[in-house]
Amino acid sequence: MTLDNNKRNPSNITSSEIAPKELFENRRLILKATSLIAASGLIPFPVLGNATTTPLPSGSKIIGIKKTAYGAEEKLTKYEEVTTYNNYYEFGTSKSDPAEHSKQFKPRPWTISIEGAVKKPKTIDIETLMKLAPLEERIYRMRCVEAWSMVIPWVGLPLASLIRWAEPTGNAKYIEFISANDPLTMPGARVPILDWPYVEGLRMDEANHPLTLLAVGLYGEVLPNQNGAPVRLVVPWKYGFKGAKAITKIRFVEKMPLTTWAKSGPNEYGFFANVNPNVDHPRWTQSSERRIGSGLFAGRIKTQMFNGYAEVGQLYAGMDLKQYF
Numbered sequence: 193m194t195l196d197n198n199k200r201n202p203s204n205i206t207s208s209e210i211a212p213k214e215l216f217e218n219r220r221l222i223l224k225a226t227s228l229i230a231a232s233g234l235i236p237f238p239v240l241g242n243a244t245t246t247p248l249p250s251g252s253k254i255i256g257i258k259k260t261a262y263g264a265e266e267k268l269t270k271y272e273e274v275t276t277y278n279n280y281y282e283f284g285t286s287k288s289d290p291a292e293h294s295k296q297f298k299p300r301p302w303t304i305s306i307e308g309a310v311k312k313p314k315t316i317d318i319e320t321l322m323k324l325a326p327l328e329e330r331i332y333r334m335r336c337v338e339a340w341s342m343v344i345p346w347v348g349l350p351l352a353s354l355i356r357w358a359e360p361t362g363n364a365k366y367i368e369f370i371s372a373n374d375p376l377t378m379p380g381a382r383v384p385i386l387d388w389p390y391v392e393g394l395r396m397d398e399a400n401h402p403l404t405l406l407a408v409g410l411y412g413e414v415l416p417n418q419n420g421a422p423v424r425l426v427v428p429w430k431y432g433f434k435g436a437k438a439i440t441k442i443r444f445v446e447k448m449p450l451t452t453w454a455k456s457g458p459n460e461y462g463f464f465a466n467v468n469p470n471v472d473h474p475r476w477t478q479s480s481e482r483r484i485g486s487g488l489f490a491g492r493i494k495t496q497m498f499n500g501y502a503e504v505g506q507l508y509a510g511m512d513l514k515q516y517f
Contacts, residue, residue: 252414254327257347263331269342269485275416277484279336280437281385282371282378283418289380290418296377299421299438308443309364316357318422322408325353329412330405332428334435335467335499341481346426347409352400354442360396364444368393369425369436386452392425392436393449393463397507403428406439429501431465462517466508467499471517 280290283297302318327347335341355367373389375382398404405426408415415421420437427434433453443449453461460474469479480492498504508516 253412254347254409254414256327257409257412258326258328260328260330263333263343263345266331266333266343268331268345269483271411273485274342274344274410275418278418279338279432280380280418280420282373282380282388282390282438284380285385291416293379294377294417297372297374297417297421297438298377299415299417302422304423304439305441306358306444307441308368308445309361310444311359311361314358316354318408321354321406321423322349324357325349327408332403332405332426333499334426334428334432335481335495337431337433337461337465337473337476337478339473339476339478339481339495340484341493342484345411346405346407347412348405348407348423348426350402351404351406351425352402354406355396355400358442358444360444363446364396366393366395366445366448367399368441368443368445368449369439370441370443371436372438372440386456389440390436391449391452392434393445393451394425394427394434395448395507398427398504401504401507403501403504429467429498429504431467433461434465464508464513464516466513466517467495467497468513468517469495469497471514 276291277287278290279287280294283290283293300318303315304318304321306314306316327349329345329347331343331345333341333343369392371390371392372378373381381388394404405428407420407424407426408422410416410419415424420435423439424437425435425439448463451461451463454463467478472478479495481495482492483490
């Protein structure tokens with residue numbers, strides 16, 4: 193899989209829902225200036241690190257993407273909104289913090305360690321990962337536990353492709369994902385808001401489901417730092433916090449891993465985190481959601497069970513999804 197470092201050409205954008213590239217480039221200039229101010233220590237999260245390091249530009253196109261029918265009928269959330277409204281606490285707790293404070297994070301070169309119940313521990317670099325299976329564009333709905341949602345055209349490969357390559361043993365019942373933890377380039381990780389590094393997990397049948405994606409891009413381009421570069425997990429029927437970003441380790445384990453948010457708030461964030469309109473978060477309703485970009489006065493929409501991906505229901509046959517939330 194090759195990467196074209198040419199800037200995104202607005203003439204190639206076919207959806208009216210995608211923000212013009214010129215608008216986003218103007219925002220980049222603003223954020224670059226903000227980064228310089230941050231380095232001077234004038235904002236709460238100063239951006240440190242090697243100022244001469246230039247990571248692979250987030251505007252780099254990914255060549256040879258296979259288009260799929262996933263979400264073809266959906267109205268996309270604008271590119272600018274997808275890349276500037278994020279939860280990524282390693283870069284800060286405000287929605288704008290990841291875009292503003294992730295400039296010095298370096299997503300390449302990058303390797304992922306494969307550990308635990310596998311035939312042989314090994315590592316895989318991001319370029320090899322991108323060649324394990326044809327890269328696909330899948331338009332998925334993303335539902336946040338805070339009751340807002342987006343529709344994003346992810347680019348990635350099925351997690352099942354990596355699982356086959358990793359060769360787990362029969363003892364592997366769960367997969368644990370560990371995210372990057374670099375306080376030098378991740379200012380939020382200097383603050384003990386959560387128990388770093390960020391840890392997430394899936395049951396093996398969830399991980400092998402065809403909908404489960406390892407995303408390496410969005411809108412046909414390499415993932416921006418603020419969206420989880422260089423590789424993140426996307427499980428569209430679960431709340432967004434299940435999507436581990438900047439994955440550095442994947443462990444195959446026998447017992448259910450203690451995940452970061454389940455550890456931080458066990459009465460609020462369960463391991464399964466399936467989108468369920470019938471089980472409210474203690475502080476937010478889950479029966480409806482606000483679609484980002486729908487307008488200030490647009491009404492809320494009804495949340496669907498499993499975020500509308502009903503085909504995954506068979507994974508939880510016989511389970512009490514109020515108990516196992």
